[in-house]
Amino acid sequence: MNPLTTLPDDGRSRPRVLVRGTGLLGASIGIGLRADGHDVRLSDPSSTAQAVARDIGAGALWEDGLVDPELVVVAAPPEVTADEVAAALTRFPQALVLDVASVKDAVLRELLARADDAEEPLSREDLERYVGTHPMAGREQSGPVAARGALFTSMPWVICPAADRSTGERISSPAAVAWAEEIASRLGATVHHMDAAEHDSSVALISHLPQIAASLVASRLQDAPTTALALAGNGLRDVTRLAASDPNLWVQILAANSVPLVDVLHGLRDDVERLIRTMEAPEAPGGRADIAQLIAEGNSGRARVPGKHGAPPQSFAKLAVIVDDRPGQIAAVLDDVAAVGVNVEDMRMDHSAGHEVGMVELSVLPGRQQELADALAEMGWKVIQS
Amino acid sequence: MNPLTTLPDDGRSRPRVLVRGTGLLGASIGIGLRADGHDVRLSDPSSTAQAVARDIGAGALWEDGLVDPELVVVAAPPEVTADEVAAALTRFPQALVLDVASVKDAVLRELLARADDAEEPLSREDLERYVGTHPMAGREQSGPVAARGALFTSMPWVICPAADRSTGERISSPAAVAWAEEIASRLGATVHHMDAAEHDSSVALISHLPQIAASLVASRLQDAPTTALALAGNGLRDVTRLAASDPNLWVQILAANSVPLVDVLHGLRDDVERLIRTMEAPEAPGGRADIAQLIAEGNSGRARVPGKHGAPPQSFAKLAVIVDDRPGQIAAVLDDVAAVGVNVEDMRMDHSAGHEVGMVELSVLPGRQQELADALAEMGWKVIQS
Known part of the structure; x- marks a missing residue:
């Protein structure tokens, strides 16, 4: 049994x-x-x-x-x-x-x-x-x-x-x-x-559409001049990260979820069409309002994406610390952060081509930001609040 | 003078x-x-x-x-x-x-x-x-x-x-x-x-297109069910991060760079159109090959995006360390990494809603990965190589 x-x-x-x-x-x-x-x-x-x-x-x-x-x-x-x-x-x-x-x-x-x-x-x-x-x-x-x-x-x-x-x-x-x-x-x-149908329409929106968008943006970089790519920053890296995914797997996923995806893609296509019409005559009446509306709608949608532990994405305060690019620097910062007793909710490194200095951006609860910034500055770190 | x-x-x-x-x-x-x-x-x-x-x-x-x-x-x-x-x-x-x-x-x-x-x-x-x-x-x-x-x-x-x-x-x-x-x-x-024209066509591709793509994806989340958004992971967060940008600034940037941008957007629109036709009949001859080609072209483009210090994006080896979500954990990991003498080239945290445990993913030179993984495991960390 x-x-x-x-x-x-x-x-x-x-x-x-x-x-x-x-x-x-x-x-x-x-x-x-x-x-x-x-x-x-x-x-x-x-x-x-x-x-x-x-x-x-x-x-x-x-x-x-x-x-x-x-x-x-x-x-x-x-x-x-x-x-x-x-x-x-x-x-x-x-x-x-x-x-x-x-x-x-x-x-x-x-x-x-x-x-x-x-x-x-x-x-x-x-x-x-x-x-x-x-x-x-x-x-x-x-x-x-x-x-x-x-x-x-x-x-x-x-x-x-x-x-x-x-x-x-x-x-x-x-x-x-x-x-x-x-x-x-x-x-x-x-x-x-x-249920299965709800799952499939959910992932069409929050997983398959981002994959497609990343691949579409990255595919346009195939023939980009190297001088243009040298200007790439975290924005482009973030948007295209998923584009490194496996074609053999994704062809199956997208093909098997074509019904809800086609709906989502029609919406995307209509938005791109509208943007093209606007951009072809950005100074025409309503042109700028249309562009601003796209970005504002993006703001609204982005605000709904949950962050760590389901928290809203902007609920943490950020501060950045300058570090040299050598062993132990990041650990030394975080040691000092720990000594202050503040929890790091998220972190990322900010850097670009051709430099050996970086910034570690720390997300902390807003109520602890000032205390942490002051304490780190006193310990000799170069701290930037944002 | x-x-x-x-x-x-x-x-x-x-x-x-x-x-x-x-x-x-x-x-x-x-x-x-x-x-x-x-x-x-x-x-x-x-x-x-x-x-x-x-x-x-x-x-x-x-x-x-x-x-x-x-x-x-x-x-x-x-x-x-x-x-x-x-x-x-x-x-x-x-x-x-x-x-x-x-x-x-x-x-x-x-x-x-x-x-x-x-x-x-x-x-x-x-x-x-x-x-x-x-x-x-x-x-x-x-x-x-x-x-x-x-x-x-x-x-x-x-x-x-x-x-x-x-x-x-x-x-x-x-x-x-x-x-x-x-x-x-x-x-x-x-x-x-x-020169000015080369700059503008470069940023159309590597800065303005990612901004537009992020806003387009995020705008589709405005009416998404909360249950769907609860499944969001780092992929969606990465793709939509830029969507939090200021509409008043971006309407000016996009309007002022409309000529190269319209070109880029026509290419994007054509790709979305082709994908829709394919997805409407994914089992038709050539349908799957078309989808696979989009993802493969994304692979090629993504591979051209420079990483830190201009390095190609996949030149670092990654390993992940499990940490509790409390002060000092990340610092303790990085302390031990520093003690081993390995430089962290990039790092990110991996987590999702509803959990109090996270992973810190460390990027290091491939030649140092095994040594670091072994040393950290010996120090008692739960290490996962990828």
């Missing part, structure tokens, strides 16, 4: 886990669950990928000792995820099966179609053991080498129980959903609940 | 400076030049703004004691910059005049038109004392309160000597150009040379 058919038991049980697919997410899950005491087995169509995952400590190879898993985590590319989930549900008729693909509705739709097809071995009852999930922990890097057990630490992990798409009736069993939440929590993530 | 009519004298001379316009840039220039030993006077059409700039140490008020400046820095909004430069050149017939507006060709065009208009007091000879410049040091914040003398430290500062727009013949005198470079260097900036 699989213990996962009952609700989690106060964190005592450590189910045997098969991780199917050992890329960045699968290997990271393996590392994290092993650290939490689970027996983790790995399996990947690529024998190289599974060997690398084993070598970095994500688990033993499944093929080296067949034990029936109690939990299967499918961490496959989006377009083969439904295949892999269906295969796991039928091959291991006791096991709970989770997937971690970045799109949820396409996977669910395909699983339901199979379950309702009498020719297929999969049944609706099998789907009671399935829960769709999405750990929001991708990186610009990919593959098992980039894996880390703490990839999910403090990141959102969305749980999307299977449900009938017309009636909305829940299919995933309560125990299966509770175990999905338990696994996400054991990996340090923050659990969020959504 | 104004010493600025001759070349800089090995950094000995400290010209008397009038800063006209005391927003973020003007006040920061005042603070920086005073720290370098200059007598700085401030003037702004807003008596509040100039009083704030004086109070934060940017200089004395011009109206409190009229001394003829040897150098005038016009730090006015882009659309009044040419007016202010012309006024300064005619009022102070010995002074060198720099402007720091983010667009250069529109300012130059207006100054040349005035110089060639017999009704105007400005002459071509006056323009020998003018140099257009652009310190690339804007921030999402604006106004004198955000000012800091070190705003320009290690940032690019573009010098665009005045030149005839048809013949290309240089108008700014060699001494004026040399002094513009000297002032930028004294403020800690890295000097770049371009």
